[in-house]
Amino acid sequence: MMSGQMPILILKEGTRREQGKDAQRANIEAAKSIADSIRTTLGPKGMDKMLVDSIGDIVISNDGATILKEMDVDHPTAKMIVEVAKSQDSSVGDGTTTAVILAGEFLKQAETLLDQGVHSTVIANGYRLAMNEAKKIMDSVAKSSSDDKTLRNIAITALSGKNTGTSYEFLSDLVVKAVNAVAEEKNGKIVVDHSNIKVDKKNGGNVTDTQLIEGLVIDKERVHPKMPVIVKNAKIALIDSALEIKKTEIEAKVQITDPSKIQDFLGQESETFKSMVEKIKKSGANVVLCQKGIEDLAQHYFAKDGIYAVRRVKKSDMEKLAKATGGKIITNLDDLSKDVLGKAEKVEEKKIGDDRMTFITGCANPKAVNILIRGATEHVVSEIERSLNDAIRVVAITKEDGKYLYGGGAIEAELALKLRNYANTVGGREQLAIEAFSKALEIIPRTLSENAGMDPINTLIKLKSEHEKGKQSAGISVTENTVGDMASAGVLDPIRVKKHALESAVEVATMILRIDDVIASKKSSASESPGGGAGGMGGMGGGMGGMPPY
Ligand code: ADP
Numbered sequence: 001m002m003s004g005q006m007p008i009l010i011l012k013e014g015t016r017r018e019q020g021k022d023a024q025r026a027n028i029e030a031a032k033s034i035a036d037s038i039r040t041t042l043g044p045k046g047m048d049k050m051l052v053d054s055i056g057d058i059v060i061s062n063d064g065a066t067i068l069k070e071m072d073v074d075h076p077t078a079k080m081i082v083e084v085a086k087s088q089d090s091s092v093g094d095g096t097t098t099a100v101i102l103a104g105e106f107l108k109q110a111e112t113l114l115d116q117g118v119h120s121t122v123i124a125n126g127y128r129l130a131m132n133e134a135k136k137i138m139d140s141v142a143k144s145s146s147d148d149k150t151l152r153n154i155a156i157t158a159l160s161g162k163n164t165g166t167s168y169e170f171l172s173d174l175v176v177k178a179v180n181a182v183a184e185e186k187n188g189k190i191v192v193d194h195s196n197i198k199v200d201k202k203n204g205g206n207v208t209d210t211q212l213i214e215g216l217v218i219d220k221e222r223v224h225p226k227m228p229v230i231v232k233n234a235k236i237a238l239i240d241s242a243l244e245i246k247k248t249e250i251e252a253k254v255q256i257t258d259p260s261k262i263q264d265f266l267g268q269e270s271e272t273f274k275s276m277v278e279k280i281k282k283s284g285a286n287v288v289l290c291q292k293g294i295e296d297l298a299q300h301y302f303a304k305d306g307i308y309a310v311r312r313v314k315k316s317d318m319e320k321l322a323k324a325t326g327g328k329i330i331t332n333l334d335d336l337s338k339d340v341l342g343k344a345e346k347v348e349e350k351k352i353g354d355d356r357m358t359f360i361t362g363c364a365n366p367k368a369v370n371i372l373i374r375g376a377t378e379h380v381v382s383e384i385e386r387s388l389n390d391a392i393r394v395v396a397i398t399k400e401d402g403k404y405l406y407g408g409g410a411i412e413a414e415l416a417l418k419l420r421n422y423a424n425t426v427g428g429r430e431q432l433a434i435e436a437f438s439k440a441l442e443i444i445p446r447t448l449s450e451n452a453g454m455d456p457i458n459t460l461i462k463l464k465s466e467h468e469k470g471k472q473s474a475g476i477s478v479t480e481n482t483v484g485d486m487a488s489a490g491v492l493d494p495i496r497v498k499k500h501a502l503e504s505a506v507e508v509a510t511m512i513l514r515i516d517d518v519i520a521s522k523k524s525s526a527s528e529s530p531g532g533g534a535g536g537m538g539g540m541g542g543g544m545g546g547m548p549p550y
C-alpha cells in the first residue's frame with residue numbers, strides 16, 4: 001500500500017492518515033456520491049428532495065444549493081463539493097446542480113485515466129486546458145440579446161424545474177418587470193443591483209396572487225386604529241431608537257407616597273411623549289417608521305395628529321426604506337429636520353390574507369421594487385421564494401451581459417464536440433484528459449434525458465449526430481421526449497452561469513485530484529463529534545470523528 005521505504009514518523013502514533021491512491025480514491029468516491037445524490041433533481045423533469053432534520057423540520061426543494069446546504073455532510077471532500085454549490089449560488093444564483101454533477105463526472109472520468117496510469121497532474125493540466133478552450137467556445141457560440149422575450153425565456157428556463165407548478169410563466173413576467181424596473185445605465189453599461197428587488201412572502205392565497213409593487217412593502221400594520229389608513233404625499237421619519245421612556249438597566253421602583261403626586265408623575269411622562277411627538281411633527285413628517293417600540297402614549301399622540309406610525313420595522317427593511325425614499329435613519333429626535341425625511345407618493349395599509357401590511361409606493365428613488373409572494377402553505381411560498389431569487393439573478397445577469405447559450409444540454413453537447421477536435425490538436429497525454437473532459441460534459445444532456453424518462457443512450461447518439469451536422473441548438477426536449485430545437489423551445493441559459501459552473505467544477509475536481517494525503521489534523525479532530533456521520537468517511541475506516549482527543 002505505502003511505498004517501499006520505511007516511513008519516517010512525524011505524526012503521533014494513532015493519527016488517522018490516508019495516503020496516495022487510497023486517499024485519492026476515497027476522495028473521488030465521496031465527491032461522486034454527493035454528485036449522484038442530487039443528479040435526479042436536474043432539469044424540468046427532475047425530482048424533489050425532502051430533507052428532514054433531527055427535530056423533524058422539513059424542507060422540500062429542487063434547488064441544488066438548498067439541498068446540499070441542508071444535507072448533513074461529513075466527509076471533507078464532500079464538504080468541498082458543497083462549497084462549490086454555495087459559491088455558484090452566491091455568485092450567479094443558478095447552475096448549482098450542474099456544477100456539482102460536472103465536478104463528480106470530471107472526477108469519475110479522471111479515475112479511468114488514473115487506472116490507465118495517467119498521472120493526476122497531467123489530468124489536472126488537461127482539464128485546465130479544456131476549460132479555457134471551452135470558455136472560448138462559449139463566447140463564440142453565444143447569442144446576443146437581452147430583449148424582454150429573451151429575458152422571459154431565461155426566467156422560464158430557470159423556473160421550469162422548480163416547484164412553481166403552472167405559474168412559472170406568470171412569475172417569469174413578474175421577474176422581467178422587476179429587473180427592468182431596477183436596471184440602470186452606468187458609464188454606458190447596464191447594471192442591475194438585484195438587492196434592489198426585495199422579495200417577501202406571505203402564505204395564504206394563490207401563487208397567481210403574487211404581486212410586484214413599485215416600492216416597498218413592510219410586514220407591519222399601523223400601531224393605532226385611529227391613525228389614517230392612507231397618507232398621500234408622505235414625508236417619512238426613519239427612526240432607529242425606541243419612542244419609549246428609557247427603562248433603566250437595573251430595576252427601578254418609583255415610590256409615590258402621596259396620592260396627589262401620581263397625577264404629577266403621569267403628567268411628566270405625558271409631557272415627555274408630547275415633546276417627542278412635537279419634534280417629529282415639527283420636522284414635517286406625517287409617517288413614522290420606527291425600528292424599535294412605540295409607547296402607547298406616543299401612539300395616542302401620533303393618532304391625534306394624524307400621523308401614520310409603524311413600530312418594530314426590521315433593520316434590513318429600514319436600510320432599504322432609506323435607500324428607496326431618500327431619507328436618513330436617525331437615532332436622536334433632535335436630528336430630525338425636513339432634509340432627513342424620506343419621500344413617497346403614498347403610504348397605505350392594506351389587508352393581505354389575514355394580515356395588514358404597509359405599502360410604500362411612488363418612492364423618491366423608483367429603483368426599488370418589491371415582490372410579495374403568495375401561496376397556499378409555508379412550504380410553497382418558501383420554495384417559490386428560492387426559485388424567484390434564482391430567476392431574478394439569471395435575468396439580471398442576462399440583462400447586464402446581453403448574452404445567452406442554448407440550454408437543455410445543447411451547449412454541453414456542442415462543447416463536447418468542439419473539444420474532441422481541440423484534443424487532437426494538443427496531443428500527448430493531455431489529449432487523453434481533454435477527451436475525458438469532453439466526455440464528462442455529456443453527463444448534463446444524459447442526466448436531463450434520464451430524468452425525463454427517455455432512453456439516454458439513443459438520445460445521446462441522436463444529440464451528437466445533430467451537433468455534428470451543425471445544429472448547435474439541438475438539445476433535450478422534455479416536452480416531446482426527444483432531441484429538439486432549444487431555440488424555438490426558448491430554453492436559454494445565461495453564459496455567465498454556464499462559465500461559472502464549469503470553472504468551479506474544474507477547480508474543485510483538480511484540487512481533489514491533487515490531494516494524495518489526508519491527515520486528521522488536531523483542530524478538526526477536537527471539533528468533530530465522535531462517531532462521524534452516516535455515509536461519510538468512505539475509505540477512512542470509521543471516520544476521523546471517532547479519534548481520541550489529543
Ligand atoms: P441547476 O441547479 O444546475 O440550475 P436545474 O435543475 O435548474 O439545475 O436544471 C438546469 C438544467 O435544466 C439546465 O441545463 C437547463 O438548460 C435545463 N432545462 C431547463 N428547462 C428546460 C427545458 N424546458 N427543456 C430542457 N432542458 C431544460
Ligand code: MG
Nearest residue numbers: 094095096158
Ligand atoms: Mg436552475
